[in-house]
Amino acid sequence: xxxxxxxxxxxxxxxxxxxxxxxxxxxxxxxxxxxxxxxxxxxxxxxxxxxxxxxxxxxxxxxxxxxxxxxxxxxxxxxxxxxxxxxxxxxxxxxxxxxxxxxxxxxxxxxxxxxxxxxxxxxxxxxxxxxxxxxxxxxxxxxxxxxxxxxxxxxxxxxxxxxxxxxxxxxxxxxxxxxxxxxxxxxxxxxxxxxxxxxxxxxxxxxxxxxxxxxxxxxxxxxxxxxxxxxxxxxxxxxxxxxxxxxxxxxxxxxxxxxxxxxxxxxxxxxxxxxxxxxxxxxxxxxxxxxxxxxxxxxxxxxxxxxxxxxxxxxxxxxxxxxxxxxxxxxxxxxxxxxxxxxxxxxxxxxxxxxxxxxxxxxxxxxxxxxxxxxxxxxxxxxxxxxxxxxxxxxxxxxxxxxxxxxxxxxxxxxxxxxxxxxxxxxxxxxxxxxxxxxxxxxxxxxxxxxxxxxxxxxxxxxxxxxxxxxxxxxxxxxxxxxxxxxxxxxxxxxxxxxxxxxxxxxxxxxxxxxxxxxxxxxxxxxxxxxxxxxxxxxxxxxxxxxxxxxxxxxxxxxxxxxxxxxxxxxxxxxxxxxxxxxxxxxxxxxxxxxxxxxxxxxx
Ligand code: ADP
Ligand code: MG
Numbered sequence: 336x337x338x339x340x341x342x343x344x345x346x347x348x349x350x351x352x353x354x355x356x357x358x359x360x361x362x363x364x365x366x367x368x369x370x371x372x373x374x375x376x377x378x379x380x381x382x383x384x385x386x387x388x389x390x391x392x393x394x395x396x397x398x399x400x401x402x403x404x405x406x407x408x409x410x411x412x413x414x415x416x417x418x419x420x421x422x423x424x425x426x427x428x429x430x431x432x433x434x435x436x437x438x439x440x441x442x443x444x445x446x447x448x449x450x451x452x453x454x455x456x457x458x459x460x461x462x463x464x465x466x467x468x469x470x471x472x473x474x475x476x477x478x479x480x481x482x483x484x485x486x487x488x489x490x491x492x493x494x495x496x497x498x499x500x501x502x503x504x505x506x507x508x509x510x511x512x513x514x515x516x517x518x519x520x521x522x523x524x525x526x527x528x529x530x531x532x533x534x535x536x537x538x539x540x541x542x543x544x545x546x547x548x549x550x551x552x553x554x555x556x557x558x559x560x561x562x563x564x565x566x567x568x569x570x571x572x573x574x575x576x577x578x579x580x581x582x583x584x585x586x587x588x589x590x591x592x593x594x595x596x597x598x599x600x601x602x603x604x605x606x607x608x609x610x611x612x613x614x615x616x617x618x619x620x621x622x623x624x625x626x627x628x629x630x631x632x633x634x635x636x637x638x639x640x641x642x643x644x645x646x647x648x649x650x651x652x653x654x655x656x657x658x659x660x661x662x663x664x665x666x667x668x669x670x671x672x673x674x675x676x677x678x679x680x681x682x683x684x685x686x687x688x689x690x691x692x693x694x695x696x697x698x699x700x701x702x703x704x705x706x707x708x709x710x711x712x713x714x715x716x717x718x719x720x721x722x723x724x725x726x727x728x729x730x731x732x733x734x735x736x737x738x739x740x741x742x743x744x745x746x747x748x749x750x751x752x753x754x755x756x757x758x759x760x761x762x763x764x765x766x767x768x769x770x771x772x773x774x775x776x777x778x779x780x781x782x783x784x785x786x787x788x789x790x791x792x793x794x795x796x797x798x799x800x801x802x803x804x805x806x807x808x809x810x811x812x813x814x815x816x817x818x819x820x821x822x823x824x825x826x827x828x829x830x831x832x833x834x835x836x837x838x839x840x841x842x843x844x845x846x847x848x849x850x851x852x853x854x855x856x857x858x859x860x861x862x863x864x865x866x867x868x869x870x871x872x873x874x875x876x877x878x879x880x881x882x883x884x885x886x887x888x889x890x891x892x893x894x895x896x897x898x899x900x901x902x903x904x905x906x907x908x909x910x911x912x913x914x915x916x917x918x919x920x921x922x923x924x925x926x927x928x929x930x931x932x933x934x935x936x937x938x939x
Pocket of ligand 2: 365368369434435
């Protein structure tokens with residue numbers, strides 16, 4: 336042994352290294368992917384000084400015999416594809432056969448490996464390479480599996496070494512690369528050791544929820560809701576997404592996977608933001624961990640050296656699938672997102688039998704069980720039968736008709752406890768305290784109702800007994816007369832009267848007990864600058880703006896719900912909304928304090 340030989344074209348490898356190996360993080364990604372492809376059950380990632388000093392990845396995968404170990408250091412040596420047609424159906428993480436030779440050409444590299452199967456007589460192999468030059472090939476005598484050590488990255492390429500950032504930055508980048516790999520494979524145990532200290536040790540888990548909890552803690556999961564498996568045009572989507580109202584200003588908390596591979600693409604992420612419209616202020620993005628399964632031939636992974644990007648054959652259906660998944664998740668959440676999740680988690684963690692074992696309703700599905708194809712009911716004290724799954728844009732039942740609901744056979748709705756500060760309604764629900772903010776709840780209810788009405792006609796309007804004459808500025812007068820028709824659709828009938836005056840004949844029904852001046856000011860403030868209203872035909876966003884604005888007006892003026900019945904109806908109407916947990920502008924409508932939280936407060 337001890338033969339020294341040059342790798343075929345070191346230079347080519349170093350050039351390729353420029354593409355594949357940008358920094359320690361990319362080395363970790365490539366090596367961990369190799370371990371995953373090798374069928375490892377346990378992977379240990381160690382690094383020192385941000386990975387620039389040392390990276391060591393150890394796995395218990397299939398290992399390699401000596402000839403494979405030597406082969407894998409050749410450029411374009413890969414066991415994963417044999418002919419170009421294989422490129423159309425890649426299921427492994429790696430396939431280019433570039434990583435190992437590239438990494439070995441820019442570091443002090445050591446590969447220790449021993450085959451798992453049929454390797455009883457195999458002594459194991461250790462190959463040391465320095466800057467692409469093989470220094471030694473020896474027996475290793477290690478356990479089956481593979482260990483790759485990459486020391487002094489870029490020691491022989493000073494120009495690249497200079498580009499490495501501070502140790503903290505490199506370490507952070509490395510961990511960010513590791514996260515999606517760890518999340519994608521809960522079935523593999525991962526250990527991470529930084530500068531000799533264990534950062535995490537995650538046992539193999541059956542469930543994504545458990546892996547997410549182990550990695551991020553229970554708090555993280557408490558802010559997420561499950562995305563039940565959804566199917567759209569042959570694309571399956573599942574995972575977790577931020578509860579309504581949860582948002583971050585960047586997308587670093589969105590992990591999207593296609594066929595198990597992390598992929599960041601606007602095709603996947605934009606629809607998530609779109610699904611939040613009306614739930615989350617602009618500029619915020621919901622955290623998400625989403626897995627897309629598509630026919631491998633419908634996606635081309637070979638467009639980016641580090642395989643971060645893919646090309647979809649039909650981006651439109653992927654986009655739709657993503658949108659649908661997010662909407663389904665939010666529609667399915669329990670009365671309060673908070674309330675469902677601890678149970679959901681217990682359920683997932685406890686592996687309880689029941690509907691959770693149905694592949695269509697994974698164990699993370701909380702207390703809401705589908706009560707029929709078109710509605711859902713909630714277990715426990717709160718039981719709200721949905722009259723019908725509101726299709727896009729249709730109205731929740733209006734408060735006036737809700738008395739017909741909750742009839743015989745239904746258990747009473749959540750126990751009404753009282754109201755607080757004239758602003759909140761308090762309910763008891765399964766020993767938890769449920770708080771409803773009256774105005775926010777109404778904004779949501781009225782918004783959806785208005786939107787439904789607008790799709791088929793005009794909002795209700797109430798004629799004034801005596802028209803009211805108001806002085807307004809010339810600009811406001813011009814705007815109002817210019818938008819007469821649209822305002823009429825919103826239930827407001829007004830026109831110029833003489834010079835500089837406005838005559839108001841009718842007001843939106845929900846708002847008519849407010850001073851006319853206030854209503855006009857509100858309309859001008861909220862709608863006066865909307866470009867969407869400039870066209871004679873009302874588009875979706877114009878309708879949404881009208882529905883929200885008039886809804887807010889009505890919510891601000893509506894009286895306090897009198898008595899238990901009115902309070903319960905408000906809750907019911909809210910829960911019948913398509914998106915009950917936030918106002919159209921993203922303000923929460925409901926909040927729940929769980930028995931656990933209460934106990935914590937009293938240190939019980
Ligand atoms: P690719 O992953 O694209 O095939 P690599 O250069 O990363 O290319 O690896 C080359 C080959 O080396 C792989 O195809 C595989 O056969 C082998 N290999 C690499 N890492 C491991 C490992 N940890 N365990 C077993 N085999 C490995
Ligand atoms: Mg690889």
